[in-house]
Amino acid sequence: MGKFGIFLKVSGDYALFSRPEMKVERVSYDVMTPSAARGILEAIYWKPQIRWTIDEIHVLNPIRFTNIRRNEIASKISVKGASGVNAAMKNPEIRPTLDVAGDRQQRASLLLKDVAYLIRAHIRVLDPRVEKGGAPSPENEAVGKHLDMFKRRARKGQAFHQPYFGCREFPVRFELIEDESDIPPPDVSLMGPKDLGFMLHDIEFDADRSTNRVRSTTPHFFRPVMTDGVIHVPELPFAIRP
Amino acid sequence: MILQALNELYDRLAGDAAYEIAPPGFSPQKISFRIVLEADGTLHDIQDARTPDERGRPQNTVMLVPGEAKPSGSGINPGLLWDNQTYLLGRQPEDKPAGFGEKRFEALRQRHLELEKTIEDPGFSAVCRFLEQWDPVRIAEYPRLNEVGTGFGIFGIRGEKRAVHESKKVQEWWRGTLEKGGEGDQEAEQCLVTGSMSSPARLHPKIKGVTGSQAAGASLVSFNAAAYESYGKTQSFNAPVSGEVAFQYGTALNSLLTGPQAKKHRLRIGDTTAVFWTEKRTLLEDLLADVFSGGSQAVEETQDATRRDQMRHLLEAVRSGGGYVEQGESETPFFILGLAPNAARVSIRFFHRSTTADLLEKLHEHHRCIEMVRQFTEPIGKRFADPAFPAIWQILRETARVADEIPPLLGGALTRAIVEGTSYPEGLFSAVIRRIHADRTINYLRSATLKAVLVRNHQIDIPVMLDPENTDPPYRLGRLFAVLEKTQEDALGPINAGIREKFYSSASATPASVFPRILRTYQHHLAKLNGGAKLNRERLIQDVLAGLDGRGFPNQLSLKNQGIFAIGYYHQRKDFFTKKEGNKGD
Numbered sequence: 120m121g122k123f124g125i126f127l128k129v130s131g132d133y134a135l136f137s138r139p140e141m142k143v144e145r146v147s148y149d150v151m152t153p154s155a156a157r158g159i160l161e162a163i164y165w166k167p168q169i170r171w172t173i174d175e176i177h178v179l180n181p182i183r184f185t186n187i188r189r190n191e192i193a194s195k196i197s198v199k200g201a202s203g204v205n206a207a208m209k210n211p212e213i214r215p216t217l218d219v220a221g222d223r224q225q226r227a228s229l230l231l232k233d234v235a236y237l238i239r240a241h242i243r244v245l246d247p248r249v250e251k252g253g254a255p256s257p258e259n260e261a262v263g264k265h266l267d268m269f270k271r272r273a274r275k276g277q278a279f280h281q282p283y284f285g286c287r288e289f290p291v292r293f294e295l296i297e298d299e300s301d302i303p304p305p306d307v308s309l310m311g312p313k314d315l316g317f318m319l320h321d322i323e324f325d326a327d328r329s330t331n332r333v334r335s336t337t338p339h340f341f342r343p344v345m346t347d348g349v350i351h352v353p354e355l356p357f358a359i360r361p
Numbered sequence: 362m363i364l365q366a367l368n369e370l371y372d373r374l375a376g377d378a379a380y381e382i383a384p385p386g387f388s389p390q391k392i393s394f395r396i397v398l399e400a401d402g403t404l405h406d407i408q409d410a411r412t413p414d415e416r417g418r419p420q421n422t423v424m425l426v427p428g429e430a431k432p433s434g435s436g437i438n439p440g441l442l443w444d445n446q447t448y449l450l451g452r453q454p455e456d457k458p459a460g461f462g463e464k465r466f467e468a469l470r471q472r473h474l475e476l477e478k479t480i481e482d483p484g485f486s487a488v489c490r491f492l493e494q495w496d497p498v499r500i501a502e503y504p505r506l507n508e509v510g511t512g513f514g515i516f517g518i519r520g521e522k523r524a525v526h527e528s529k530k531v532q533e534w535w536r537g538t539l540e541k542g543g544e545g546d547q548e549a550e551q552c553l554v555t556g557s558m559s560s561p562a563r564l565h566p567k568i569k570g571v572t573g574s575q576a577a578g579a580s581l582v583s584f585n586a587a588a589y590e591s592y593g594k595t596q597s598f599n600a601p602v603s604g605e606v607a608f609q610y611g612t613a614l615n616s617l618l619t620g621p622q623a624k625k626h627r628l629r630i631g632d633t634t635a636v637f638w639t640e641k642r643t644l645l646e647d648l649l650a651d652v653f654s655g656g657s658q659a660v661e662e663t664q665d666a667t668r669r670d671q672m673r674h675l676l677e678a679v680r681s682g683g684g685y686v687e688q689g690e691s692e693t694p695f696f697i698l699g700l701a702p703n704a705a706r707v708s709i710r711f712f713h714r715s716t717t718a719d720l721l722e723k724l725h726e727h728h729r730c731i732e733m734v735r736q737f738t739e740p741i742g743k744r745f746a747d748p749a750f751p752a753i754w755q756i757l758r759e760t761a762r763v764a765d766e767i768p769p770l771l772g773g774a775l776t777r778a779i780v781e782g783t784s785y786p787e788g789l790f791s792a793v794i795r796r797i798h799a800d801r802t803i804n805y806l807r808s809a810t811l812k813a814v815l816v817r818n819h820q821i822d823i824p825v826m827l828d829p830e831n832t833d834p835p836y837r838l839g840r841l842f843a844v845l846e847k848t849q850e851d852a853l854g855p856i857n858a859g860i861r862e863k864f865y866s867s868a869s870a871t872p873a874s875v876f877p878r879i880l881r882t883y884q885h886h887l888a889k890l891n892g893g894a895k896l897n898r899e900r901l902i903q904d905v906l907a908g909l910d911g912r913g914f915p916n917q918l919s920l921k922n923q924g925i926f927a928i929g930y931y932h933q934r935k936d937f938f939t940k941k942e943g944n945k946g947d
Contacts, residue, residue, distance in 0.1 A: 140554075140582045140602060141601060141709065183783065186773055186774065188770075192588055194586060224586065224704070228710075322592065340556055
């Protein structure tokens with residue numbers, strides 16, 4: 120990774136990285152998932168031609184859970200149909216509505232509190248010239264400018280949208296770590312190896328390239344082992360196309 | 362981790378006959394009637410399959426039958442060689458539209474006739490002949506069917522002991538279809554529990570026995586409304602879990618909740634139903650349910666002498682710390698899972714994994730925090746003695762007027778704090794203070810709970826019993842209040858509304874506005890005492906007041922200090938009723 124990577128320290132009061140099997144009555148994973156880390160970085164800086172690759176997640180605070188309940192709704196506004204989202208986008212007269220009071224559902228969550236992580240990641244540039252058989256641009260030229268843009272934005276606290284820990288309700292405080300000697304050590308309770316079970320790695324989208332229509336979405340899971348608070352994230356098991 | 366731990370537990374339970382675990386593809390169902398056929402398929406009789414229990418009431422027989430219980434809903438889903446009267450005999454339920462029973466009976470008949478050739482079992486063929494000739498009108502000829510209730514029925518052949526679904530051929534065929542991946546033809550996906558590629562389950566087993574949830578069971582994994590679905594996936598394909606794992610975790614969890622060994626694993630804490638287990642069988646696992654649910658009272662209630670000794674031994678280890686866990690048991694993984702119902706779903710309140718040694722260490726720390734001199738060390742009449750190690754529900758009980766009003770999240774939070782050794786919920790503290798203000802009762806459990814929160818969350822050092830050297834103003838004020846109350850009692854005898862009933866709340870919250878007033882009335886009470894008692898009391902008051910260093914009474918006490926006030930009061934009050942060394946107590 121070396122000079123093309125970044126270290127970002129992220130922390131917050133609460134976090135909820137829902138396990139897919141328990142995302143109705145939500146239960147969080149013990150630690151941040153790589154896809155959640157990617158989401159945070161993308162909130163700060165992203166362009167269509169780059170992809171973030173998460174290399175490591177350092178867990179800095181002890182793993183602590185708490186419960187909350189929230190009122191939510193059980194249905195989605197339909198996309199199709201006369202009063203759906205598609206129709207409303209064409210005709211401003213149409214207002215898609217949902218009866219919040221009649222459709223209310225109380226859902227419980229088991230979430231993490233007082234979290235802090237260090238994300239180590241690097242940028243990959245998707246070079247369409249390579250795809251078309253041309254010569255690739257020099258790596259530092261292509262990656263360097265994106266990396267600098269990210270760093271400038273992160274230093275100033277800029278973001279496209281507020282980065283969050285799993286749910287929009289749980290905002291992220293972030294801080295760019297520029298010197299590797301400033302990397303904070305993990306909490307003592309995290310020392311030693313810890314098996315975290317299978318965890319969501321990322322979701323593979325298979326889209327029709329001519330129509331951009333998503334054909335299938337496949338979740339991929341990996342088995343992280345946390346050693347002294349550090350999780351090495353393997354390469355994604357599928358190819359990313361621009 | 363939850364499903365993974367339960368999935369691994371399945372293997373342990375399946376290997377232990379005491380748990381009566383159903384093999385894959387089979388489920389235990391309540392059977393209430395038996396259709397007995399002749400070998401050629403003509404009906405011999407319909408018998409009651411229930412047996413009377415010790416009180417003589419008929420109880421359904423639990424039998425292993427092929428397949429799971431059917432999902433609720435209006436779909437037509439006939440069982441194999443077992444089902445209810447509507448499916449097996451075409452009984453028309455009164456509240457259903459015409460043809461309801463007929464359609465279901467027809468579906469069951471179709472299913473069986475189609476399978477007759479592939480199974481090739483004489484018993485199965487007899488059932489087919491019966492289904493061909495049965496007319497639902499004949500139900501009326503068997504009044505017994507009205508009595509047996511809603512249980513399920515099975516088929517038997519006259520003169521054969523085994524039911525038709527228990528015959529070797531049927532069983533072999535059924536297992537064979539399971540290996541082929543059942544009737545589903547879902548594409549293989551990565552299972553999120555094992556990581557291997559397999560066909561995911563569309564529906565997950567229902568979890569029964571969570572207090573407050575539906576009797577038919579509720580789902581741990583379910584996607585029962587559109588808002589819960591993502592990425593265009595439906596039902597449980599939102600969370601790919603292989604059918605085998607879904608069966609195994611469901612069976613293991615149901616066995617802990619409702620199986621024959623449930624008593625050892627299941628625990629109710631407020632509105633939460635908790636189950637716990639160790640990776641292999643341990644003595645600790647056997648005793649823990651009693652200790653959690655009964656505290657130290659459990660020892661007195663246990664009849665069996667060996668077991669009582671084991672429990673006493675365990676509680677002693679909890680009190681003194683360490684030294685209980687047998688050789689090789691100390692590193693056995695320990696799991697506790699808290700479940701609460703939420704509509705048709707089960708939600709997780711807490712899940713904790715540690716080792717048996719760690720658990721005992723955490724229980725010891727909890728005991729150290731909550732330890733308090735007891736008000737009643739012996740049972741008086743119907744009243745139990747105060748438990749040296751209170752059960753979780755006993756602590757929770759002190760936070761509300763009636764048990765139904767206990768804050769729902771408190772039980773889980775408290776249990777989590779105990780087993781993880783983290784801060785107690787602050788809500789526990791304020792709830793206890795609120796109860797004290799409301800009914801002006803400061804008992805053992807309340808002061809012990811307040812102490813536990815102060816010791817662990819606020820690092821305030823509070824001793825187990827009266828500390829005459831403690832000069833912390835709230836503590837002193839609590840003591841002073843107890844002395845003043847005692848003086849009134851000694852002077853006037855029992856009265857309806859003493860100074861505690863009248864002044865406790867304001868004295869503990871705003872001392873400056875109350876204490877000067879009650880100190881004046883104290884003079885009148887003191888005047889009524891005689892000789893030595895008067896002198897002693899006067900000296901005690903001086904002692905307590907001296908600790909206040911003439912700083913006067915504080916205007917207000919924070920919630921935290923009100924807790925210390927209550928403990929000071931309790932300590933002093935308890936001290937009055939404790940016999941002094943070499944001196945007759947008062």
